Amino acid sequence: MEDLLRELAPRVLAAVTRRFGRFDLAEDAVQEALLAAVTGWPKDGVPPNPAAWLTTVAVRRMTDMLRSEQARRRREQLDATRSLPGDLLGGEPTTTADQDDTLVILFLCCHPEIQPASQVPLTLRAVGGLTTAEIARALLLPEATVGQRISRAKQRISQSGARFRMPAGEERRQRLDVVMQVLYLIFNEGYTASSGTTLQRVELAAEAIRLTRMLHEKLPSEPEVGGLLALMLLTHARRHARTGPTGELIPLAEQDRARWDRELTAEGIHLLEEVLPKRRPGPYQLQAAIAAVHAEAERFEDTDWAQIVALYDVLVRMSADPMVRLNSAVAVAMQHGPAAGLALLDGLAKDPKLAGHHRLAAVRAHLLEQSGAIEPAREAYLAAAKLTTSSPEQRYLHARATRLTPPAAHEEPAS
Template sequence: MTEPAEDIRTEDLLRELAPRVLAAVTRRFGRFDLAEDAVQEALLAAVTGWAADGVPPNPAAWLTTVAVRRMTDMLRSEQARRRREHLDATRSLPESLLGDENTTTADQDDTLVILFLCCHPDVQPASQLTLTLRAVGGLTTAEIARALLVPEATVGQRVSRAKQRISQSGARFRLPEPAERRQRLDVVMQVLYLIFNEGYTASSGTTLQRVELAAEAIRLTRMLREKLPAEPEVGGLLALMLLTHARRHARTGPTGDLIPLAEQDRTRWDRDLIAEGIALLEEVLPRRHPGPYQLQAAIAAVHAEAERFEDTDWAQIVALYDVLVRMSADPMVRLNSAVAVAMHRGPAAGLALLDGLATDPALAGHHRLAAVRAHLLEQSGAVEAARDAYLAAAKLTISAPEQRYLRSRAARLGMREQPQAFE
């Protein structure tokens, strides 16, 4: 059963508007901790109210109005020591944000300010990441938990602690100075990458991709690059997103079913995005400061430059992964490296690497580890074991397209197929 188109559109609209409304409310009140709660309540009100009454003519103004009313209620309930903040809160906002819901929302977009505020140095790195995914990326608690491979309760605790620390720090609503900005950059980039990944392959739901979420991550990364053009890793991150996003039209069939990399129609890949991504790489790589995002972008470029799957230069990809594995502690990098090794040296070599990953707590119980194992077992001729692994992987994912794909692989194991890379 597919989701109604209106529900999908509303969800995407709320995800796009949430950080902008949060920025507007925070800019006015200077209380990020309360503003985030108020905006979350406004979003919940929109989900129920818009379903019954339809999307208002100016949804941003609607959300801001509800958030400000809730903000005022929260400030009124505070002790006398908060009275000054209450008086500030009751002042009217610009007409573009409040009052007439038919007016045009202000053009000012302070999403990048919110992004750096979430990554304040007084906040622990894990909490920085979690808060930004919620406040800027618009991900739910469950989506964040799956993206970070942690329990949902942990996500809630991190969000609460992060907001408390930001409030206590007295941080102002503005971009940090250049030196401090650089300190926060690694977390900012990681957040943007995780937002993009959730858009590229949704961790749950009935659709494989959430294109608007991936596009928002690209938009924010473009903004970041405009602010920090001398940072090669920012360029590498943007190149990686562009080269990966270029495949989006070829990744699903007419009914939304997943199409693996080996079977994709590469004429449907977006050549303009590929050209832009490769041009970015050619600009940043000569600076001789390669980081994880630049290396991943280089791997994506090797795939993009192969006209057919059979033309893929797996030796070059393995070499790039060898460097990347030494540089990154991300277990998913090692898992992807095992796939590349299997394509270059055979499934037995890839399976040997998977054995070393099975004890990694971050991957234990993750569907992708089981799916890759199933794929390599299939290539090695271990039909029964591969079928069991495909079915196990299908049980571990809550993405409907991935479930269908994995179950179809299990059902078709009696057929001989050409080796393919599991995407």
């Protein structure tokens, strides 16, 4: 039932928003309809047409909210009454959720007027069908904070006068970039949680993949959407091998590749083979291509680092993301030795977006260890551990530092 409600939520929200033109109120109405389903369906059974049931409940609640608002402001009452069909003022609503406008809702949640910090929770709520409490747990934020961000985002949509329509032309191109960025942020938070006691939040990564699949189905001619989906699939395929029995982090070089999901890997590579021939390469396609090179190596030692470095060379010229340059430095170190990678890190340390980031310190520690600089490597591992708020990463970094700590010198016996 949970999967069904999550699938239907954006369709119902789109139907109600299209009918009333008020996304802020429609979203509240749909949430109440979902709550009614959660409490009523286990007892009464799932109705024959779940989408129509949810839409009917949401429309009735929406009508109640509009009437309450109309009672306070006569002008809005006249405007709303003109826009409401007669059936909503008396009999059964005729609105259905047969028309799937999920993609319109997704683009609306990523409206440029909404702050990036609010786009993710609003997308998870409106398109993912998650409750505020579920989003708070997924993002490891207080429920009140998530609620405030969603509320502010809905207010911004209302204040901006955004119309419920699919953007076209250049506007859609710009908005699509934001949509993909939001989906990738959701995936990354699920793949490697920025804080907390677990390395991965698989349900969050899976939700990002579900939404990206939906986007790809609606926009199959956009190669970057296919590239983003391929990247997620190829990366998510490693999830079972990334942690040990007690949840400890297992780095890529030590993972048991037999535990990688072969079906997801094959699907990701197939997608990549579809989009790359279109000769419209973008950052997501290139990152997916790098992930595919890793996937095609049966062992870490078999990795084609020359090909990965060549792909990163193109990606660095295309993307301003400093994390891309950091990953490129790792690839260079794997092909040309740790000294070459360390030389690149010196330049990255000046980037304000990377300065103070635990990954920069962790990469430096790894390359210092490879170069034989044991004490500087140990110090860098400890510095990285202090900078991260992820418990599994802290434990891993401390373990690496401990491994490099020389045994305590034995005291000379008294003469």
